[in-house]
Amino acid sequence: MTVRPTHTLCPHAPVPALPSQGLIGVIAPAGPAALDTDKAIAWMRERGYSLRVYPGVYERDGYLAGSDEVRLNDLHAAFADSEVDAIICLRGGYGTPRLLDRIDFDLLRCNAKPFIGYSDITALHLAISRYAGFVTFHGPMLNADLLNEKQKPTESSFFNMLRGQVKAGSVLTHPVAYPLTTIEPGIAHGRLSGGNLSMIAATMGTPYQMDAEGVILFIEDINEPLYRIDRLLTHLRLAGTLHKLRGVLVGDIAGVEAPALERLLKQTFAPLRIPVLSGWRSGHCNPNLTLPMGALVRLDAGSKELVLEQDVVIKS
Template sequence: MNSRLTAPVTYKVHSAVPALPAGGVIGLIAPAGPAELDLERATQWVNAHGYSLRVFDGVWEKDGYLAGSDAVRLRDLHAAFTDDSIDAIFCLRGGYGCPRLLDGIDFELLRRHPKPFVGYSDITALHLAITRYAGFVTFHGAMLNADLLGGKQEPTQSSLLRMLTGEQGAVLEHPSAYPLSTLAPGSARGRLLGGNLSMICAAMGTAFELDSDDIILFIEDVNEPLYRVDRLLTQLRLAGKLERVRGVLVGDVAGVDAVALERLIRQELGPLGVPVLSGWRSGHCDPNLTLPMGALVRLDADQQQVVLEQVVVDTANIKSSSP
């Protein structure tokens, strides 16, 4: 393991990151799988929202099922954080590859250069690691290819941009067209952590596993049949990762029958005695809403709300985009 983690510090409080300023620069990296980037469309999307785009070199590489070698992808991750001209970091896509980077990340370097970092799916591995060892909020949200250039419906884009610019209010909006289900009643306060369920379980037994004490656990997944979702939840339970959670927010589990999933969730999570809210549109779904990982939130399953209880982006000292 990287010597930087021989005496790890686990952060229990996660600080806000600088807000994305008007006219700011979005850095695009590919820390996981490869994808063909339509640079013209990407630039048009970014420019249309008032920003400029910087594409890091690894986006153009391909190493089998990886977007470049581990060294290239790690280099771009570090460079995107340390480059002071970059105001936010977007990921090209998920797939696979992020876990291979974890023991090479310089978390102290990231801690000195906090900025919005956005992605989901395989990017969950980076969310878990950064929130744990760098101590700032990250964002489980839309990626460039599948979401922002993929034609996903609103409020996918507005949810992301409101969150990064500081325009998001305390109550996170959820589209009424997609009803939520209260699977266990109550209200609880805790740090929002989690992401892709398969990736959460893959990190178990490593220095980067989920620190589940006093959290609101968020889970989502895709291409996992019901019995495998059952197996993953059982793994979390047997590992003791559910014993001290304060609440559970269930996102989209794409490809699984909703009624059967709710029955499984009630069986597995009901005995915890904590609020459980299901059906949140975040993850491999359309729309895909942005969630702040590491942020202190209140989960109100009775009112079917997620409420921010801390500032997640700092607009007080926002960087000017002018020369």
């Protein structure tokens, strides 16, 4: 069994837990979508929460949810608002990277709180990890997931993580109905980072690229054929990113057949002699499980386990 080296990694700071009867802010940093506000408010109220919907959610600027200025202002306002306990994104799409060089990361750091999204929102996870240093959550978005009535593990994983019911030492729950596949066995300790593979590659060479040193890389994607997944992974290899990793957790790669994907993963990662576990239900899939980005974790690919090694939220 391969155990990757465990030199000290500075853990990302936990964020305040989502309290009961808390207020959740809704922003749209990427693409537009029609929000049924009454349905969203009722859905959250049934679970004990209220919503604050920011203006850009109701705007549309072509393929963007409002102008860059509107979407940036919403991001800053939601973090600065002391009444807002957590921030969830409306949907992904395109547009989040356009905001990165204008974000006030000091404001985010001083007002750290749970921030949730995936897909195009990966750009914000990577940037917050590098410049603000607190844990964020790769998890369901309001329109595409929670209001779309995805399977129960989507909701339970989301709330259990944010409320602090998943603590340091916990094995993250994965539905038995969706078997995991060991691509390369072994155990690795590191900081969980990544998200949408296309977005990880798109930020390479920018100040917002993933800091891969000592990382357990998580990847997922959709609407990318196998040859393009190959291209994206090759891009990361040639950029020197893959050689810095301690392990890899592969989420849902929607539209690619499992045997072909497993063959590509083995070709890519076997030479690196790091553990690789595939099939984790997180991303553009149902259910869509919440993962704490920036948190210290232990990946045991042989035993098909992901273990949280730090508290990711703190209760007041």
